[in-house]
Amino acid sequence: MDPGQHRAVCLVSGGMDSAVTLAEARAAGFETYALSFDYGQRMEIELEAARRVATGLGAREHRVVHLDLAALGGSALTEPPAGANKTSSLEVPKDRDVAAIGAGVPATYVPARNTVFLAVALGWAETLGARDLFIGVNAVDYSGYPDCRPAFLESFENLARFATAAGTERGESFHVHAPLMERTKADIVRRAAELGVDLGVTHTCYDPVHTPRGVLACGRCDACKLRLKGFAEVGETDPVPYQTTNTTP
Amino acid sequence: MDPGQHRAVCLVSGGMDSAVTLAEARAAGFETYALSFDYGQRMEIELEAARRVATGLGAREHRVVHLDLAALGGSALTEPPAGANKTSSLEVPKDRDVAAIGAGVPATYVPARNTVFLAVALGWAETLGARDLFIGVNAVDYSGYPDCRPAFLESFENLARFATAAGTERGESFHVHAPLMERTKADIVRRAAELGVDLGVTHTCYDPVHTPRGVLACGRCDACKLRLKGFAEVGETDPVPYQTTNTTP
Numbered sequence: 236m237d238p239g240q241h242r243a244v245c246l247v248s249g250g251m252d253s254a255v256t257l258a259e260a261r262a263a264g265f266e267t268y269a270l271s272f273d274y275g276q277r278m279e280i281e282l283e284a285a286r287r288v289a290t291g292l293g294a295r296e297h298r299v300v301h302l303d304l305a306a307l308g309g310s311a312l313t314e315p316p317a318g319a320n321k322t323s324s325l326e327v328p329k330d331r332d333v334a335a336i337g338a339g340v341p342a343t344y345v346p347a348r349n350t351v352f353l354a355v356a357l358g359w360a361e362t363l364g365a366r367d368l369f370i371g372v373n374a375v376d377y378s379g380y381p382d383c384r385p386a387f388l389e390s391f392e393n394l395a396r397f398a399t400a401a402g403t404e405r406g407e408s409f410h411v412h413a414p415l416m417e418r419t420k421a422d423i424v425r426r427a428a429e430l431g432v433d434l435g436v437t438h439t440c441y442d443p444v445h446t447p448r449g450v451l452a453c454g455r456c457d458a459c460k461l462r463l464k465g466f467a468e469v470g471e472t473d474p475v476p477y478q479t480t481n482t483t484p
Numbered sequence: 485m486d487p488g489q490h491r492a493v494c495l496v497s498g499g500m501d502s503a504v505t506l507a508e509a510r511a512a513g514f515e516t517y518a519l520s521f522d523y524g525q526r527m528e529i530e531l532e533a534a535r536r537v538a539t540g541l542g543a544r545e546h547r548v549v550h551l552d553l554a555a556l557g558g559s560a561l562t563e564p565p566a567g568a569n570k571t572s573s574l575e576v577p578k579d580r581d582v583a584a585i586g587a588g589v590p591a592t593y594v595p596a597r598n599t600v601f602l603a604v605a606l607g608w609a610e611t612l613g614a615r616d617l618f619i620g621v622n623a624v625d626y627s628g629y630p631d632c633r634p635a636f637l638e639s640f641e642n643l644a645r646f647a648t649a650a651g652t653e654r655g656e657s658f659h660v661h662a663p664l665m666e667r668t669k670a671d672i673v674r675r676a677a678e679l680g681v682d683l684g685v686t687h688t689c690y691d692p693v694h695t696p697r698g699v700l701a702c703g704r705c706d707a708c709k710l711r712l713k714g715f716a717e718v719g720e721t722d723p724v725p726y727q728t729t730n731t732t733p
Binding site: 298299300301302303304306307346347348349350351353354355357358359360361362381382384386387389390391393394395396397398399400402403404 | 547548549550551552553555556595596597598599600602603604606607608609610611630631633635636638639640642643644645646647648649651652653
């Protein structure tokens with residue numbers, strides 16, 4: 236680490252937003268520590284993408300914390316997929332109009348997920364002596380999750396002062412950076428190019444399809460539709476392979 | 485569930501304080517949902533105690549969430565014990581004077597642990613439709629952890645409003661109950677008797693000793709010394725077996 240360089244813990248899901256967020260942390264001069272969660276996602280593919288992102292963007296370390304949120308139920312992202320042993324009552328929404336995404340909390344909402352992720356990031360930050368956390372949440376082209384808004388992040392910064400030895404004993408404060416908060420998906424696609432982020436290694440789809448040609452993004456879930464909208468607005472083609480990219484209903 | 489009975493998520497470590505806290509939740513009329521964590525503790529014995537406590541006190545459900553905080557390092561409670569493959573630089577403090585416990589953050593502090601635990605409890609609460617969380621933290625005979633204080637719990641309640649669909653969409657608030665916050669260990673021993681809590685099934689020791697006679701509490705770590713002080717003040721004998729109960733240095 237350069238003398239004077241500060242450490243930052245960056246939440247990395249393996250998606251486009253977290254990849255650009257990690258790149259923003261590096262561009263801001265931080266030594267980055269990437270943190271991912273194995274929380275009973277439907278697919279290991281997200282973690283593989285997170286590993287590629289962390290390595291590709293020069294994270295000093297990448298840790299994967301196993302956290303069995305599936306044990307608590309309540310989300311289509313942690314329920315077994317339809318066709319598995321158990322029938323899921325919570326299906327990943329498909330073919331929703333992009334304008335409708337964000338109106339109301341969808342079935343893919345994992346209760347308190349970002350709270351849990353930031354809490355663990357805070358713990359690691361305290362161990363590392365880091366005072367900066369980065370999270371790739373976005374309040375513009377977002378999916379309607381309550382824990383992706385500025386008021387949530389401010390209340391977490393407030394909590395961090397009382398939750399840590401650094402805050403209570405030494406009066407230090409933690410900063411939760413959300414550099415994509417006000418960016419559109421198109422902005423994020425452009426910013427990825429500026430920062431040299433290879434979006435081809437990222438994974439966004441909530442419901443990917445395994446085929447003999449490899450894994451394909453579905454092109455129909457909320458996450459795919461928002462991502463495709465971003466590329467379409469910039470006039471670029473997403474390097475990630477899709478089953479379908481027909482975004483009209 | 486009785487009509488009108490509310491659900492509460494209760495953090496249950498298996499120790500004396502969380503057992504009495506669970507009993508307080510039941511006595512207050514809640515249907516209780518016990519939540520424990522397998523977070524890389526040195527001993528499985530804590531989880532066994534948590535299971536006995538949850539069953540004995542009539543929890544409607546008991547879930548154990550695997551959370552690999554040991555991956556982040558930084559605490560004597562999640563470091564491998566001395567004598568294991570790797571030498572731990574963080575030893576459980578022993579034979580400290582009770583008056584000195586609480587002055588400063590000890591090596592057994594797991595960074596942001598209660599923040600993480602409450603965040604997961606919040607997620608389960610949202611799934612269950614519960615708005616009440618119970619945690620057995622204590623600011624009187626406590627171990628110096630920053631996340632055991634009223635200001636921490638208030639900042640968490642504030643966070644919960646912004647972190648959840650219940651809070652942001654329906655304006656509902658969550659209440660973090662800490663019924664033992666102002667109680668001494670002696671109060672807690674007395675309250676256990678009043679509520680019918682069998683303290684013999686609980687486990688408190690940070691560094692228990694496995695013997696042919698079974699597991700013995702060390703009697704020398706901060707947690708044992710505070711617990712023994714509580715029993716001594718009430719003039720009772722702790723039903724849990726100890727290696728030593730000589731609390732004078």
